Amino acid sequence: MSKLARSTGNTHPTQAVPTRPRHRKLMASALGAVTARPHLHPAVALALPAATARKFLFRSRAASTMDAASASSPGSEKTTTTVFVAGSTGRTGKRVVEKLLAKGFGVVAGTTDLQRARGSLPQDPNLRLVTADVTEGADMLVEAVRGVDAVVCATGFRRSFDPFAPWKVDNFGTVNLVEACRKAGVTRFILVSSILVNGAAMGQLLNPAYIVLNLLGLTLVAKLQAEKHIRRSGINYTIVRPGGLTDQPPTGNIVMEPEDTLYSGSISRDQVAEVAVEALLCPESSYKVVEIIARPDAPNRPLQDIFAAIKQN
Template identity: 65%
Template structure:
């Protein structure tokens, strides 16, 4: 059996204190490579041995071939996408958006019965059991993954931003140094040689979008929130958008912000 795309998800929930909205710590990867077994689920998810506080329940899509150009990659539409953590609040939205774009989806979940009851009925959707734990980045390197999208969080580099006293930064790092571990994961991905996009959203909201997406370079935003729907939209768009390659972006939503195409927003961020 062959799989065109893999999608792994990771959700670690923490609450910001005071007036701050809930902030979900996620690691999501999207990896390009053509012909890899479609959507399976990952059952036993353990803490990464390389990054002790970061669980890689991530989202990966990979397209095979080592010489595909950016234009070719953009035009090729994957037949299958694997989404692990598909019953999570953001993962479910990703599945729905992928199905709406006519992707074939294999939704990975710890509880298959829960997935069947919570995910939409769709001919292109297959729900499967998780099949184990992997060291995500190392596994991607070994199988020749070419494209990796990581959904991280704003404030991961809070210390360098002068945000050591930010309540969210303090609280999140009380639990296993979550943000510090995520920053190390980002650095490792950058050194891996894989074509990456790192997305750092603000505090996650369950409600529909109430504003337009604001996209900034890394280490710019230290507050703000965004709808999970918009995070899913950005992640899915980044899959086949060359303007997002080798970039770290931070996103929140603001009512006063003008609505702009995601491609233009990605283009406005420089590679480092």
């Protein structure tokens, strides 16, 4: 029985999911982009779990890498590509879950409020809910991500009287999730971040958006530090930095630029979710930081082509 077929008191009952060769092939290709990565520095290799380090250093085949990373236990049968979504009940995370399910992925939705998740997320046999709080440490997250093929992090702090909330969620929380992935052998990580996180280096210290966002506990600084940790981790990452987020349907086509390029503009959360999901299927998205907004006059280009045009970090 696949892991999606199991259920507990904290999950939706599910059933076995038929194999989807196209997703397996595309994800294997995307995850396997790591084989084009130069050998890791020995210090990074030593910091990785042994199985993950072997995948990087010996450049195993893409399909073998995905199977090894996604197997929840020796001899377990893999039936579909499974993605863990952190922040699954948020306004962006919810859309990521919906788009993954629409494309036939299995989804493990991490949430701090199971009741809220049951009421806001789709009722789908490919969806499993788990309790997961990124602020509680990496060890508490390992079992939540064990056996998945990839992780999408769409978390964000909720405004409160706690001045350290942005750091607890957007910095330490993301770091905890990355470390949980390393311990569980998950080798693909998508982060939804923000433009202007590196505003100081871009000469945007006086940009009103940079000032306002950092008034809330230095939110952008916290996100930037989390990004730096991901880039040092050895995990195959894609960092997506959207402009100002709107809850409205898209009003333009996606514009994608390299890191530290965009300092204004907005984009629909629907399009952000689309980019995050497509990154899982595009080998061209590996080891890249991209910034996205939408413009009515922008050409409508396939996301794979847009990712390919961005230089790898």
